[in-house]
Amino acid sequence: MAELLVVGSVALDSVQTPFGKVADALGGSATYFSYAASFFTPVRLVAVVGRDFPRAHLDLLARRGVDLSGLQVSEGMTFRWAGEYGYDLNEAKTLDTRLGVFAEFRPSLPEHFRGTPFLFLANIDPELQYDVLRKVERPRLVALDTMNFWIKGKRRELLRVLAEVDALLVNDAETRMLTEEPNLTKAARTILSYGPRTVVVKRGEYGALMVTDGRFFFAPAFPLESVFDPTGAGDTFAGGFMGVLARAGTVDEGTLRRAIVYGSVMASFTVEDFSLTRLTRLSELEIEDRYRTFREMMRIEQ
Ligand code: AMP
Numbered sequence: 001m002a003e004l005l006v007v008g009s010v011a012l013d014s015v016q017t018p019f020g021k022v023a024d025a026l027g028g029s030a031t032y033f034s035y036a037a038s039f040f041t042p043v044r045l046v047a048v049v050g051r052d053f054p055r056a057h058l059d060l061l062a063r064r065g066v067d068l069s070g071l072q073v074s075e076g077m078t079f080r081w082a083g084e085y086g087y088d089l090n091e092a093k094t095l096d097t098r099l100g101v102f103a104e105f106r107p108s109l110p111e112h113f114r115g116t117p118f119l120f121l122a123n124i125d126p127e128l129q130y131d132v133l134r135k136v137e138r139p140r141l142v143a144l145d146t147m148n149f150w151i152k153g154k155r156r157e158l159l160r161v162l163a164e165v166d167a168l169l170v171n172d173a174e175t176r177m178l179t180e181e182p183n184l185t186k187a188a189r190t191i192l193s194y195g196p197r198t199v200v201v202k203r204g205e206y207g208a209l210m211v212t213d214g215r216f217f218f219a220p221a222f223p224l225e226s227v228f229d230p231t232g233a234g235d236t237f238a239g240g241f242m243g244v245l246a247r248a249g250t251v252d253e254g255t256l257r258r259a260i261v262y263g264s265v266m267a268s269f270t271v272e273d274f275s276l277t278r279l280t281r282l283s284e285l286e287i288e289d290r291y292r293t294f295r296e297m298m299r300i301e302q
Contacts, residue, residue: 003116004041004120005043006122007045007120008121008145009047010030012025012078012080013026013231014080015082015083015084017228027275027276029122031057032232033235033239035064035280037120038065038239040262041247045068046109046132048105050077053073069113074105075101079102081098083231090205091173094148102125107128114136119132119142121161123146123150126146126150129161130161145170146170147174159194167199168200172203175187175199184201184209188201188211192211199211203221204230219260219264220297222268227271229271230271232270233271236279240267242259261298268290
């Protein structure tokens, strides 16, 4: 079992879906990621929150064993994101992004974080992702996530960090936006030419596609009947994915495939409720049970 380091947002989210809404609920890419990954391996988190951030949220992560010694508490407001979904839950509409304390954030890594073998650069300013990448000893695997906000606003900085990572995890709209290529198969190949060896395209209710070393793997999404809030599905997917790789300590094709399916399993829980509510009620037994259902769902004979 190897340790896993994540840098990303820890946020307060205000979200509206056709099924309800929440205001200033616990969110953020690093939050969903670390909570999900903690079911598989020890997680270390680098981020910043403001003094307005509720202590109880941090306790939630601490109880999962997440190492919070890289989390700074600064003067100012916590990062806030407001978003909305229509009946097509695959598409989030950002209503507001307030960087708050992230605008001035300079990550400083505790000494014992520097040699962490698995690194996830979760959705955050690509300059911060690059900064963290510079501060660690070369990890065994580095993966990165991003979103339209940064693809539009910091494209050059994003391409710079992308050139140095092993894997990119993005959703289909981001894949098209990043490459300006409408065909996903071609777009994935274009991303490989930017640097990563592996691309994972998350396609919401249509599953996830992985291209690695010229080979394709596709996993469906779990056929859920109640989806309340897709916020954090991508980050939870990434947490399951990286958690399984770090737990295995290796990155061969078989482990990558298993990681994709566990990513899908974890994401399928997150969307069943708002914020991290479903994850906080989740047991290892339920994870293994859904993983078995996935295997059964994907099985074909001859
Ligand atoms: P996703 O897994 O893509 O649904 O990610 C949703 C999470 O990303 C939310 O909890 C937000 O707080 C966070 N988020 C939204 N916009 C940004 C941004 N520009 N930078 C970093 N995190 C963000």
